[in-house]
Amino acid sequence: MTVATESPQLERLKAILAEVADLSHAQQILEWDARVSMPRDGAEARADVAATVTRLAHAHFVSDEVGKLLDDLDAAGQDPGSVEGALVRITRREWERASRIPSALAGEMAQASGVAVAAWDEAKAASNFKSFSPHLERQLELKHRYIACFPETDEPYDVLLDEYEEGFTTAQVEEIFGRLKGELVKLVERHGGNAVEEIAGPYPVERQQEAGRLVLDAFGYDANFWRLDETPHPFAAKPGFGDIRLTTHTDERDLTSLFSTMHEFGHGVYEFDIDPSFARTPLGRGTSSAIHESQSRTWENLVGRSQGFWHWFYPRLQRLFPEPLGSVDEETFVRSVSAVRPGLIRGDADEVTYGLHIILRFELERELLAGTAAVSDLPEIWNQRMKESLGVDVPDDAHGVLQDMHWAGGLFGYFPTYQLGNVVSVQIWDRARKQLGDLEDQFSRGEFSQLREWLSEQIYRHGSRYQPAELLRRVTGSEIDPEPYLKYLRTKFA
Numbered sequence: 001m002t003v004a005t006e007s008p009q010l011e012r013l014k015a016i017l018a019e020v021a022d023l024s025h026a027q028q029i030l031e032w033d034a035r036v037s038m039p040r041d042g043a044e045a046r047a048d049v050a051a052t053v054t055r056l057a058h059a060h061f062v063s064d065e066v067g068k069l070l071d072d073l074d075a076a077g078q079d080p081g082s083v084e085g086a087l088v089r090i091t092r093r094e095w096e097r098a099s100r101i102p103s104a105l106a107g108e109m110a111q112a113s114g115v116a117v118a119a120w121d122e123a124k125a126a127s128n129f130k131s132f133s134p135h136l137e138r139q140l141e142l143k144h145r146y147i148a149c150f151p152e153t154d155e156p157y158d159v160l161l162d163e164y165e166e167g168f169t170t171a172q173v174e175e176i177f178g179r180l181k182g183e184l185v186k187l188v189e190r191h192g193g194n195a196v197e198e199i200a201g202p203y204p205v206e207r208q209q210e211a212g213r214l215v216l217d218a219f220g221y222d223a224n225f226w227r228l229d230e231t232p233h234p235f236a237a238k239p240g241f242g243d244i245r246l247t248t249h250t251d252e253r254d255l256t257s258l259f260s261t262m263h264e265f266g267h268g269v270y271e272f273d274i275d276p277s278f279a280r281t282p283l284g285r286g287t288s289s290a291i292h293e294s295q296s297r298t299w300e301n302l303v304g305r306s307q308g309f310w311h312w313f314y315p316r317l318q319r320l321f322p323e324p325l326g327s328v329d330e331e332t333f334v335r336s337v338s339a340v341r342p343g344l345i346r347g348d349a350d351e352v353t354y355g356l357h358i359i360l361r362f363e364l365e366r367e368l369l370a371g372t373a374a375v376s377d378l379p380e381i382w383n384q385r386m387k388e389s390l391g392v393d394v395p396d397d398a399h400g401v402l403q404d405m406h407w408a409g410g411l412f413g414y415f416p417t418y419q420l421g422n423v424v425s426v427q428i429w430d431r432a433r434k435q436l437g438d439l440e441d442q443f444s445r446g447e448f449s450q451l452r453e454w455l456s457e458q459i460y461r462h463g464s465r466y467q468p469a470e471l472l473r474r475v476t477g478s479e480i481d482p483e484p485y486l487k488y489l490r491t492k493f494a
Helices: 008-036 040-061 064-076 083-099 103-126 129-147 157-164 170-191 205-219 256-272 289-303 307-320 330-338 353-370 375-390 415-436 439-444 449-458 468-476 483-492
Strands: 226-230 236-240 243-248
Touching (some): 008 040, 008 064, 008 103, 008 243, 040 103, 129 353, 129 375, 157 170, 157 353, 170 415, 170 483, 205 307, 226 256, 243 256, 289 415, 289 468, 307 439, 353 415, 415 439, 415 483, 439 449
């Protein structure tokens, strides 16, 4: 049998992409270490290193040679449905975007993010937004310079959003969020005041960590390829294939870490199950932020807040925490962890109020970029809108405008994808239930492998081979649609 050989141009392109991926691998290790284990005062030096690595990777990728290779491959004709065609398509997209940005600016952005995240850590600990505001001003200045590198769009925010969600526009987000906001507010008004038992701790940190490991093991965590660490703001990373790094934040006052661990598992399993042949290429990562967030929210909420999951796991949790949970029956506990409970913190939010947190951030990002909201006024605006949308009084900056690190890291345009991910998660979930049968029954026996294998086959293994909208159509047969998500919420909280 004759084995097809790659063209010299494709071989050379892959060689360059592998070197760029290696530099990205190093950068992710630097960032992971900065968030997990680096001494606080190392931030400035680490930011300089990150800037250097970013400049080198950027310059290598945007070279004329890469552009010429892409032109040659396009001229030779690529089957758009093939893996090679997908590789050329996504590399072309990323090369054209990156080529608009000077390598010096890419380095500046990396350096500013490293410094700002460290400043955010200190500002949040002191609940002092004023000390952080110069770093936010700097990030906005850099974002304006970044946006100016691109052709004019209907709204400047489109440039940032497209970085995370290919092909999606601000107008589309507005339309979906407009449909959701009124319905979410109604659900909060209807159920936010329901009497729900508050199950106070303490929940010792070591036992919470043991509980998290029990869940991860059942989901398919493999210590040969994965690790789990503590950090102030949970995240997941995949520096390279076979290297999945999850983080969580554990506080003995509540069980939030259990849900953040399941959330980050969703990110990790997506990356882990990507076809290994895509390693060291742009195909070797998730196709978009919304698809990624759909998976973190699937494992956190659709699995982790399901009745079946708790039927299996609650007796185990009771054994770990006999004092606070020993006299609390399963039904009461599940009602408590699933209740609509308007609160201050996005990461702790229930399935209904979470969306309102995201919509607030989306609105503020657009206003900050447009200059209609000043950085100095941000805490006041934040507090007022939290009161309007969720009816809560914000006591301080740490529980308000400083709670998330995204703006410190320059991640403007990312927040909307959390709520888009919620919407997409239910569309995919509905299809999984039709094909797999009674998932709740499987979960009640501690069986999660069938769902994981289905998701891997439908989504994970493809990496970024398919554009996000195309992948969603392949899995669900439809475009993004908020109605199944709203139906899910109405049914669950009826």
